[in-house]
Each structure stands twice: as structure tokens, then as C-alpha cells.
Amino acid sequence: MQDRSQTLSPMIDKLQLWRPLDPAEKRAILALPHKVEEARAHACLVREGEKPSHSCLLLEGFAFRHKVLVDGSRSISAIHMKGDIVDLQNALLGTADHSVETLTRATVAFIPREEMKRIAFEFPSVGLAMWYDTLVDGSIFREWIANIARRDAAARLAHLLCEFGLRLQAIGLGDRRSYQLPMTQEQLADATGLTSVHVNRTLMDLESRGLIARSKKAVTIADWKRMEDAAGFNEAYLHLRGQVSLSPP
């Protein structure tokens, strides 16, 4: 049994990527009122147009943000993992301007938006860390725009694979060079502006160039530096600032 009082600790770990928090601030986060729900894969957590009363914090599993276009096609604009407050912006913006769906089975804590506002003002350091978190989200969105607008198919996918690995490693969920990717080729296509047929061909291309090895959902990046070069990947936009220990490949 997990100690109920520690349920929200992934939020502390995530926010501490940006700022150290003192014991009182950590206690205040752990004391936030919340309800925990288990979600199946492909469950809708936030629906565009709704006015969510809660912010959702991912405790376990993966989710993505997306928009559905008028022709029914889907664009995925972000991937989220443990500790991410997926719709922090809805604590202030009110109406969801995009949807959030789980990629895998997930455990989600729902925190009332009023409580998110309260903690930010009562504990300015927590507020600052949350502000930082939304700024880094913005930085990642800018990188994704550059990815879809200007990189070719191979670089787009290589870039996504670098980012996913590095973010997993930053929160202690794995090694950036070897991990399970919880995405189908269709989802990869929606995240890179490609088609699933093109994604299949491009992954095979990355494999034949010796940049990645794959087995079902497992991805291995043999030579991180070569992969970074192929992707045009510069981790600066993730703002992890040496907090991830990057041993040589």
C-alpha cells in the first residue's frame, strides 16, 4: 500500500527540476486536496471546450495533448509523463483549448483549480516553480513547431525519440538510450505531422542507418551523439541545466 500522504510526491519531484522547495512547501503540496483515479489507455482526461474544475497531475503512465481538426484528423502537441501537471494552464484559463488523452493506463490525481491558485499565492516559491513549468512547456511547444515546420521526416522522429528519452531520464524513469516508447505509429504520425505509413518507413530508415534498434515498443539509441546530430537535437530547450546526469554514451 502506498502511503496516502505521499501520493502527490511526483509533483514535488517535477517542480524541483526547476526550483528547490523547502520542507514547508513540500508539505503544502502533499496536503493539497485531491482525488485519485485510475484511467484506462485512450481515456479522455480533458475535453476541448469544457471548463475543467480540476487540474490533473499524472502519477503514473503517459498522456498526450491534442486537437482534432475539422476534417477529423488529429494533431498531437505534447507528450506527458509522471509528475506532469497536464492542464496546469486550466487553473487560470478556465476553458480547455485542447484535449488530453491517456496513452497508456494511468493514475491521475485531480486537484481543484482553486487549490492550485491558492498554493501558488500562499507559497510563492511553489508558484514560481509552477510558472517555470509552464514556461518550459512553452519552450517545448516552440521546439515542436520547429520540428514539424522545418525538419525532414527522419529528423522529426529522431528528435521526438531524443526528447522522450531525456525527459524519462530526467524524472528517473529510465535511460535516455534505452526505453519503452508507449506510442503507436499512428500517434507518432500525429505528433510529427506525418502519416503512419511514412512513420513506419522512416523508423526503418533510422534503423538501417544504425541510429536506433527496435523490438516491439523498446527503442535503443546506440550512439547518442550521432542521434543528436541526425535530429538536430539540442537539449537546451528542456532547461534541465545539468540536473540530469548525462554520462558519456
Add this chain to the structure above:
Amino acid sequence: MPHFFFDLHNGLGLVSNEEGRELPDLETARREAIKGIRSIISAEVEKGELDLTGRLVVRDGDGAETLVIPFHESLTIVGRWTAPAA
């Protein structure tokens, strides 16, 4: 929903599709196949190349070939400009 696999055959050989996709019916699979071909062709054109010798083979959940779509059938090709005779 039925499962479909999309194998690509082109000048470089076969790129088989192990994951496949669940789609409502064969007609949707055909549309997805054509979108896939066009997306690959577009990327090649951006690099200054147009090779229409490939084909996409759609297999059903049992692995049986159900559709073969040559690349050129995904496009309407309208010839080229020639200079008028002097």
C-alpha cells in the same frame, strides 16, 4: 475493428509493417494507404526526387494481400511544360 498492415515496396526493397492499424473497413484502409503514399512522395519531392515505381500493399489481419496500390495511382499527373517551337 479489422486490422490492416501497410507494406511498402520501392526501389530500396520491402519495408514491411509489423504494427499495422485498426481501421473500420477496407475503404478507409485504401484512403489511409493513398495518404501514406502521398506523404512519402511529398517528402521525396522536397528533396528533388520523384520516383513513382513503388507500390503499397495492404494486408488484412491474417496477412493476406487485400489491396495493391501503385504509387502513380495516388496522383493525377498532368505532364510537363515544353517551350513553344521558335
